[in-house]
Amino acid sequence: MANELIINVRPHETRVALLEDRILAELYIERTKDRGIVGNIYKGKVVKVLPGMQAAFVDIGLEKAAFLYVADVSGAIEDYEEMGFQREEMTSYFNPSSQIEDLLSEGQEVLVQVSKEPIGTKGTRITSNITLPGRYLVFMPTFDHIGVSRRIKDEKERRRLKEIVQTIKLSSGGFIVRTASEGAEPDEIRNDMEFLVHLWNNIQKRKESSAAPSLIHTDLTMVLRVIRDILSPQVNRITIDSREEYENIISFINTYMPRQKYEITLYERKEPIFDAYGIEMEIDKILGRKVWLKSGGYIVIDNSEALVAIDVNTGRYVGKRNLADTILKTNLEAAKEIAYQLRLRNIGGIIIIDFIDMEREGDREKVYQALEEAIRKDRQKTTIFKISELGLVEMTRKRTRENISRVLGEPCPYCEGAGLVKSKTTICYDIFREIERTSSEVGGHNIMVEVNPEVAALLYEEERAGVEELERRLRKKIVIKGRSGLHQEQFSIVEV
Numbered sequence: 224m225a226n227e228l229i230i231n232v233r234p235h236e237t238r239v240a241l242l243e244d245r246i247l248a249e250l251y252i253e254r255t256k257d258r259g260i261v262g263n264i265y266k267g268k269v270v271k272v273l274p275g276m277q278a279a280f281v282d283i284g285l286e287k288a289a290f291l292y293v294a295d296v297s298g299a300i301e302d303y304e305e306m307g308f309q310r311e312e313m314t315s316y317f318n319p320s321s322q323i324e325d326l327l328s329e330g331q332e333v334l335v336q337v338s339k340e341p342i343g344t345k346g347t348r349i350t351s352n353i354t355l356p357g358r359y360l361v362f363m364p365t366f367d368h369i370g371v372s373r374r375i376k377d378e379k380e381r382r383r384l385k386e387i388v389q390t391i392k393l394s395s396g397g398f399i400v401r402t403a404s405e406g407a408e409p410d411e412i413r414n415d416m417e418f419l420v421h422l423w424n425n426i427q428k429r430k431e432s433s434a435a436p437s438l439i440h441t442d443l444t445m446v447l448r449v450i451r452d453i454l455s456p457q458v459n460r461i462t463i464d465s466r467e468e469y470e471n472i473i474s475f476i477n478t479y480m481p482r483q484k485y486e487i488t489l490y491e492r493k494e495p496i497f498d499a500y501g502i503e504m505e506i507d508k509i510l511g512r513k514v515w516l517k518s519g520g521y522i523v524i525d526n527s528e529a530l531v532a533i534d535v536n537t538g539r540y541v542g543k544r545n546l547a548d549t550i551l552k553t554n555l556e557a558a559k560e561i562a563y564q565l566r567l568r569n570i571g572g573i574i575i576i577d578f579i580d581m582e583r584e585g586d587r588e589k590v591y592q593a594l595e596e597a598i599r600k601d602r603q604k605t606t607i608f609k610i611s612e613l614g615l616v617e618m619t620r621k622r623t624r625e626n627i628s629r630v631l632g633e634p635c636p637y638c639e640g641a642g643l644v645k646s647k648t649t650i651c652y653d654i655f656r657e658i659e660r661t662s663s664e665v666g667g668h669n670i671m672v673e674v675n676p677e678v679a680a681l682l683y684e685e686e687r688a689g690v691e692e693l694e695r696r697l698r699k700k701i702v703i704k705g706r707s708g709l710h711q712e713q714f715s716i717v718e719v
Contacts, residue, residue: 226458230446231496232465239449240502241458247505248600249566252630253445260285260337261624262442264353264426268435269331277323281335284436287346291335293323295350332435334426340624353426355419358451358479359404359412360388362419366397374402387412393420403455411482418479447475454485462500464490509568510632516540516560520553524564526626530573533561537579547586550579554590562597571603571622578614591616637710645712647678651686654678654714655693661716662697669700669719678714679705 226248231238234255241249253259265283269291272279279296280288327333339348355362369388371381384400384407391413392398404412422440429439442448446468450461454476463469469489476485490496497503508514515521519539525532535557537549561576576594581587587610594616598605604621634640645653654672662670674682682690682703694701702719 225460227460229496229500230463232468237445247502250627251445251449259340261340264336264440266430266433266435266437266439267333267335269327269329272324272327272329274324279323279327282436289347289349291349293321296326334430342625355422357415357419359401359407359415361399361401363397364423367395368397371400372402375405380405450475460486462488462490464496510628514564516556518556522557522560530575531570533576535578550581551586554578555593558590558594559597565620566601568627570626571620574618574620576616580614647681650678650712651681655689657716658693669702671702671717671719672714673704673706674714675709675711676705676707679703
């Protein structure tokens with residue numbers, strides 16, 4: 224079954240859903256007031272160099288200074304390995320012993336590109352190694368090298384594409400041949416190259432005429448970025464509910480992908496497009512910690528500042544043969560679901576997966592292989608380590624934008640993100656202690672306690688003996704009053 228993009232455009236928000244066999248696989252959300260800045264190029268000014276951290280803070284005109292690490296000035300080999308370069312090919316371009324204080328100084332003006340959005344408490348990450356992505360190529364003005372995407376496996380095709388780029392190369396600078404280039408004609412690659420070189424020349428002109436800090440170049444809108452990066456023979460249908468963006472997409476495809484045939488439909492029915500495709504219901508599930516498996520088992524996803532922990536449980540699944548087989552089946556099913564949830568929720572950083580303990584080494588290997596296989600659909604770079612004897616898997620997934628659950632949600636105002644509030648019983652005993660502290664300050668014969676209605680009910684019933692004991696000891700009448708709208712942990716004690 225064909226994969227498709229479903230696009231919902233509104234003045235305040237744009238949402239793009241990638242459906243694979245009618246199942247929501249990836250979700251992109253951009254709100255007008257929080258439009259993403261990854262890919263934008265700025266002329267910035269260095270405000271502080273930190274030798275102890277081998278980094279610098281650069282003012283690029285945002286509310287907070289951006290963070291520039293030494294490897295993002297001298298070059299991070301790992302980043303270019305991911306793009307398809309071989310480590311031995313790139314070593315000559317990078318100096319791993321470079322020191323930030325030798326590369327930058329306070330007040331220096333630099334041309335930088337945003338590589339990571341501000342995520343949580345972390346500021347914007349920038350790099351001085353500019354990359355300009357096109358449909359078939361990525362242009363790297365600061366490197367004179369040609370690489371081919373690792374996702375192109377056929378060696379004959381890799382050689383063909385590299386030879387095409389070497390033959391038509393227009394100027395200095397490096398190029399990465401993208402996965403979308405597989406099967407592309409030389410003229411298509413040439414057109415892409417000409418566009419990117421022309422774009423870079425314009426950026427250079429704007430840089431010379433602009434003062435720091437200033438925005439020099441803005442990347443495409445989210446809709447066109449997704450079209451550029453995702454559209455392929457495997458994703459050949461687009462449905463969108465905005466006529467303006469519908470026409471923009473057609474123009475973009477006619478310009479940059481004229482040889483490809485895509486089915487593009489303008490959705491004009493009254494029912495909201497995400498409701499019609501069942502996507503809205505799936506989005507509501509993204510904020511849930513618990514994800515049920517078809518067998519009856521489940522996984523629990525917990526986000527923290529340092530890492531994401533995923534726990535696997537058998538739940539209602541009791542199996543049919545023996546315990547080892549039950550555990551194996553649950554873990555195999557969980558491996559596929561975890562890979563799916565990582566893509567869907569855009570979970571990145573350090574991830575720890577706690578599979579159910581498996582005694583047989585062969586079972587651990589099967590689960591590891593299942594996880595590795597399921598992860599292959601993910602375009603983000605991942606690194607997975609073997610399952611430990613405790614059943615733990617350590618992995619990392621490249622993070623360039625905010626986790627979807629953090630886009631859709633915010634920390635609970637009650638628990639402030641802790642995931643817990645004090646129990647009603649604990650609040651009752653807090654009230655007793657507070658009454659004892661303040662009883663001498665409260666005049667009159669009565670003490671009024673205003674609390675959440677559920678806490679009030681507990682004080683009237685199960686904790687009534689504690690209230691009466693305080694009244695005898697303090698020789699004062701305690702009046703309990705429930706007030707709706709009061710947080711469970713809030714209460715007030717006043718004289719009457």
